[in-house]
């Protein structure tokens with residue numbers, strides 16, 4: 001059971017429906033009287049949002065991309081996530097470190113052991129251990145369907161412009177992360193209607209001990 005606030009990350013390939021459903025979960029949690037912080041990665045602080053603009057639009061080599069992702073994450077953790085958890089709030093984060101393993105690791109082919117080292121540096125907790133979400137909702141959707149959903153919706157950024165084969169590797173990366181930490185993950189079948197996906201998200205939360213707890 002989380003000792004302070006609750007940290008929930010939303011993961012999945014581009015177009016899987018994360019942003020759509022993060023709002024619905026925030027409403028359900030607020031209805032329980034909880035204070036909810038809605039945030040995203042890369043981003044969530046003024047500095048990390050500047051790094052986001054570079055990451056989503058500028059060409060760079062894979063090491064540079066991985067380092068900037070973790071630099072943005074460090075600032076986000078220190079400025080937003082850790083203070084909110086210390087206040088006992090719920091943090092809903094649109095992507096976190098699983099995205100780095102899925103996109104930079106499996107998508108780009110960057111060394112997974114180096115990413116694990118960076119993860120341990122950047123997410124180290126003062127009294128030991130590594131900050132991880134209490135729950136990670138993985139929106140699992142066929143990349144071909146995600147591409148159809150995104151087509152024409154907006155001008156694609158550097159990642160969204162990648163071919164379906166890239167997103168198949170990213171999806172395999174998420175499956176790999178789930179297999180290594182199954183208790184933290186809930187796989188959400190993102191192919192259903194808005195209503196069935198919304199219910200799947202709520203069901204995944206209802207099974208967690210903190211769902212029934214009184215808001216602080």
Ligand SMILES: Nc1ncnc2c1ncn2[C@@H]1O[C@H](COP(=O)(O)OP(=O)(O)OP(=O)(O)O)[C@@H](O)[C@H]1O
Pocket residue numbers: 012013014015016017018019020021149150153160190191192193194197
């Ligand atoms: N269950 C669904 N059925 C049909 N369309 C959906 C569903 N969920 C989301 N969409 C639509 O798919 C598109 C992508 O959704 P959304 O922006 O929530 O995805 P995302 O995972 O946040 O993508 P990104 O990571 O690229 O920001 C939007 O146009 C949204 O309205």
Ligand SMILES: Cc1cn([C@H]2C[C@H](O)[C@@H](COP(=O)(O)O)O2)c(=O)[nH]c1=O
Pocket residue numbers: 014040041042056069094095096097098099100101103104159160
């Ligand atoms: C955290 C993180 C993100 N990415 C990629 C994944 C997405 O394509 C973009 C973020 O855009 P979104 O519309 O907010 O989903 O960034 C990544 O490659 N690595 C990461 O660690």
